Amino acid sequence: MWKYEKKLQYPVKVSTCNPTLAKYLIEQYGGADGELAAALRYLNQRYTIPDKVVGLLTDIGTEEFAHLEMIATMIYKLTKDATPEQLKEAGIDAHYVNHDKALFYHNAAGAPFTATYIQAKGDPIADLYEDIAAEEKARATYQWIIDLSDDPDLNDSLRFLREREVVHSQRFREAVEILKEERDRKKIF
Amino acid sequence: MEQLPQEYYQLLEEIQSVDFVIVELTLYLDTHPDDYNALQQYNQFAAYSKKLKDNFESLFGPLEQGSLIKNTDYWSWSSSPWPWQV
Ligand SMILES: [Fe+2]
Numbered sequence: 001m002w003k004y005e006k007k008l009q010y011p012v013k014v015s016t017c018n019p020t021l022a023k024y025l026i027e028q029y030g031g032a033d034g035e036l037a038a039a040l041r042y043l044n045q046r047y048t049i050p051d052k053v054v055g056l057l058t059d060i061g062t063e064e065f066a067h068l069e070m071i072a073t074m075i076y077k078l079t080k081d082a083t084p085e086q087l088k089e090a091g092i093d094a095h096y097v098n099h100d101k102a103l104f105y106h107n108a109a110g111a112p113f114t115a116t117y118i119q120a121k122g123d124p125i126a127d128l129y130e131d132i133a134a135e136e137k138a139r140a141t142y143q144w145i146i147d148l149s150d151d152p153d154l155n156d157s158l159r160f161l162r163e164r165e166v167v168h169s170q171r172f173r174e175a176v177e178i179l180k181e182e183r184d185r186k187k188i189f
Numbered sequence: 190m191e192q193l194p195q196e197y198y199q200l201l202e203e204i205q206s207v208d209f210v211i212v213e214l215t216l217y218l219d220t221h222p223d224d225y226n227a228l229q230q231y232n233q234f235a236a237y238s239k240k241l242k243d244n245f246e247s248l249f250g251p252l253e254q255g256s257l258i259k260n261t262d263y264w265s266w267s268s269s270p271w272p273w274q275v
Pocket of ligand 1: 164165
């Protein structure tokens with residue numbers, strides 16, 4: 001089961017109402033390499049992966065939900081005071097027509113979230129390599145968003161998230177080594 | 190939403206930074222389960238986090254289900270602000 005804590009993993013502040021930035025951030029909410037995809041990917045792989053890395057998948061998958069909440073908070077804060085006119089200017093009028101200011105799981109281009117973003121092969125090495133690639137893609141996406149953003153408060157939180165992807169990638173790489181070692185040991189004896 | 194005192198943000202950020210150390214150590218220990226020093230640090234920070242949360246909750250209400258409801262005779266889970274509202 002999961003336990004909810006009434007706090008963000010890292011503070012999220014935004015300098016001004018800025019629906020254009022919210023439009024970019026939606027990519028990390030319901031996009032292919034976003035936080036929802038990450039959480040669902042890792043938690044789903046746990047059931048068929050060797051015991052040695054179940055803990056890691058559980059803990060990183062859980063942390064991704066904390067990141068999802070941070071992204072949601074950013075989008076919420078960047079749009080809550082926006083007028084329909086400002087939303088139109090930012091190019092999210094199509095979202096507004098369908099959802100008002102509600103969040104929705106789609107990417108920056110408006111394509112709804114799909115399970116085809118994630119994979120589960122049942123082969124531990126294949127799954128972990130997918131996870132490493134996902135972390136690197138998420139890291140790159142955060143970098144592109146930081147490059148586009150001129151909000152110093154928001155960028156502070158985005159840099160935190162970018163660094164988390166670096167750490168996750170590192171831990172998944174270590175998990176690959178642990179499994180390879182275990183496999184080689186089995187071959188010897 | 191009524192204005193929260195500066196103390197709310199200070200104490201919360203302190204908890205966030207201690208809990209961040211715990212998350213980092215957790216992931217590290219997941220792939221280095223026999224690192225004794227990291228394990229010691231984990232236990233230290235877990236105890237520290239618990240202390241900070243106890244104090245925060247006595248001032249601003251529960252952070253999670255299962256926390257004692259302090260200083261109040263009503264169900265205060267929903268009466269303090271949610272993370273995206275502060
Ligand atoms: Fe991640």
